[in-house]
Amino acid sequence: MEDQAEKLREIMKRKKDSTNVSKTTSSVKSNVKADKARIITVTSGKGGVGKTNLSVNMALAFARLGKKVIVMDADLGLANVNVMLNMIPKYNLYHVIKKQKTIREILVETEYGISIVAGASGFSQIANMGEEDRRDFIAELETLSNADIIIIDTSAGVSSNVLDFIAAADDAVIITTPEPTAITDAYGIIKIIATEYDSINVGLKLVVNRAKAAVQAKSVADRMINIAGQFLNLKVDYLGFIYDDTAVQNAVLRQKPFMVVDPKCKASICVQHIVDRMDRNKPGDSRGFGKMLRRIFGSSNEPSI
Ligand SMILES: Nc1ncnc2c1ncn2[C@@H]1O[C@H](COP(=O)(O)OP(=O)(O)O)[C@@H](O)[C@H]1O
Ligand SMILES: [Mg+2]
Secondary structure, eight states: OHHHHHHHHHHHHHHHHHOOOSTTGGGOOOOOSSOOOEEEEEEOSSTTSSHHHHHHHHHHHHHHTTOOEEEEEEOSSOOOHHHHTTOOOSOOHHHHHTTSSOHHHHOEEOTTSOEEEEOTTHHHHGGGOOHHHHHHHHHHHHGGGGSSEEEEEEOSSOOHHHHHHHHHSSEEEEEEOSSHHHHHHHHHHHHHHHHHSOGGGOOEEEEEEEESSHHHHHHHHHHHHHHHHHHHOOOOEEEEEEEOOHHHHHHHHTTSOHHHHOTTSHHHHHHHHHHHHHHHSOOTTOOHHHHHHHHHHOOTTSOOO
8 A cells, every 4th residue: 555655656656757737737628529428436545446337327317318438448457347338449549649540540439328438558658759749639539529428547556647537527436345455445535636726626436335324334434524524624525335245246257238238226216326326416517528628738829737
């Protein structure tokens, strides 16, 4: 755990030296027109705690509310949104970066009413792009702005790309399990966000996954929220919990979302609650995908601060 925190600090230090995405980015303007998409990132400190399951099933629940939803796989190491949906996308963001494909061409419709963008190796390339290529790439990504919801399934918190996404999102969902190691690592991420970014603009939301009971989840959440408030002066909202449920494992084995395999299982009902709550609490001023991209990748159209 200490290793993880150390690694994060190191990354953030390097970032500070080399980029201008820092505490003041909230004043960045955008000239994007159709920029309504609500951006939700799903992240965790520790791997294997349920990010991909939450991303995909949350997407389905939003789709059932009539929303147009895209899930973007930004997990560099373990790109597995497609595995969970039993799909083998031929192309990913890498091909967009290389200008071999447009984003529309790599967007894959699933049989579940949601679309996915395979990120895979694409995201790690972004840092090395030249100004013009980067602008073209942002313009490509922006064509996704007409979705209602874009859910970004990130890797566990050690990459600086991921931290940028979290900081620029409308809703940053942090997921943990009740295990002490997962809690400590989740807190590590929250701490980095609080210290490195303009945290006032980050709507941090906590989900406790694999809980045995509602009271257990609530006590985990209360503890984290209190510590974040007390030591980081940071408001974190409790978004809800998901039961530890064998239906999840069964669905993963069948490479289908558990909301589809077993819509009445405990985990499905929990995800439905989470999404209903999110839908009721829309961000007042959605920052939109275009603005988010500019915050993250920078653009010559924007004043750098
Ligand atoms: N609510 C749950 N109940 C039971 N098992 C779960 C639950 N959530 C996740 N799992 C198990 O954990 C594994 C990892 O989940 P995944 O969503 O792939 O995590 P991550 O994306 O964070 O690495 C799943 O394959 C499943 O076996
Ligand atoms: Mg995953």
